[in-house]
Amino acid sequence: MLAYLTRRLTSLILSLAVASLEIFLVVEVAPGDPARFMLGINARPDTVAALRAELGLDVPRVERYLAWVGGMLTGDFGTSYTYRAPVTEMIADRLWVSLPLALYALALSTVLAFPAGLLAAAKRGRAGDYGVMAGTQLGIAIPNFWFAMLLVLLFAINLGWFSAGGFPGWENPALAIKSLTLPAVALALPQAAILARVLRSALIEITGEDFMRTARAKGLTRGQALWRHGLRNALIPVLTILGLQFSFLLAGAIIIEQVFFLPGLGRLIFQSISQRDLIVVESVVMLLVFAVIMVNFLTDLAYAIVDPRLRRRA
């Protein structure tokens, strides 16, 4: 286990290093000098040079990269060019919207997918299965931002049950959760469809196993056997997808936040891109990539603990 852990940890650190370098390079080649952008087109060259020096843009790129990475390791993401505020604080504020949203959506998609996947597997080849499968095909094909608009049309505009957008803050948790509900449903739907399909196929594969036949021979119905013995064994592929989904949800939240005018990381990225606030763009993207790589790492680790055979194969 120790050798496995060392190997995975090395590859984790390498991935993060390469990712940070790539993000830095992509953002650095961006046309448009932040200092010139902030001062407008009529600024005098010496003013621009002074601001560049103040923002630390006149330092060689290698040094800037090292300073950025070094800062992140100590939790200091630098100072925003436009807001002159610590990026760490800006991200932390926005994270309080995006992270709960992604978790909320993850919970919803799991709650929707498990009964659907179990039902489809238990009723394989019958009406219930076809119904669920048709539903999931549709769920996969629907762009979540469009689904979000339909939700707004129905539940906010026509029925008036929810607000059409905005976020009241966490002072009133019930209200905050309510305002995240439509966005979470919109995010969860396509993920639930994928998860239900994976769960169904994993369960169907397991139905052919000897221990399932034994369970049926003992007198359990197909549904009972799946519930008591099948589900636990089908969880490995399902866990993989759940791990992957978390990253999709965090990223998908970027577009959904636009639909609902939520002040999350997505809005922050778009604002900073249009204002050429490179340090914020770099940091937010790095944070998202970090989250994805970490979740993948933890999922791998969880398997290795659950299933010792995987330690050798990886």
Next chain:
Amino acid sequence: MSRTLITGALLTALVLAAALLSYVWTPADPEAMTIADRLQPPNAAHWLGTDHFGRDILTLLMIGARTSIAVALVAVGIGIALGVPLGLAAAARHSSLLDEVISRGNDLVFAFPSLVIAILITAILGPGALNAILAIGIFNIPVFARLTRGAALGLWSREFILAARVAGKGRARISAEHILPNIANLLIVQGTIQFSLGILAEAGLSYVGLGAQPPTPSWGRMLAEAQTMVALAPHVAIIPGLAIVFTVLGLNLLGDGLRDTLDPRLKVQRL
């Protein structure tokens, strides 16, 4: 032929036909703005109604289909053109440094949240259809590289490949002449899936304003523009979304149907 395949093929053909037809005929002039006729629900003159500038929605949808299809198709092309040779090379030199580099490179690209990076790329290079293609295409490369490598590895130990090696053929030639034709089915199926994902990605990018720019109609931007009018004229928001759903659904069904028809063994494993 399965019902899935036929339904998928019909839906896909319908969208392709509408896109092609738009080159020679559209119900109305796509740039003609008649403000007096704005936000009309579907009627005899405008089968799918009009938008906030009084433009014919069916016309915009037909031309928008061109954008969506072109972006997704070229993005799939990029994935196949670069990913397949990489996968073939990695499999031909299994466990070599080259294989290791290609495989780790794939893992790395997979680790990135594709949508975030696509947004980053288009935001940095500037919005537009070309940059959207690039942003979507990059993430298709590892998909095809990994699929090709996995499938090719299974073939390299087969007897007919051994026979080709005994006959004196080199690794590159075996890859092109014997491996590639045997994995073509898989690539076609994956191609339709990536195509449908490309349509969704393009719609998402143009929805946030990073896809094709005005006056080129695009489905995603039609939705973005409709958002503020959804209460006044729901059809403006509902119809372009339905177009996306039909296209993606058609391609997914086509992919599923093709998979079952081309390789019946895969039926058991289908998701």
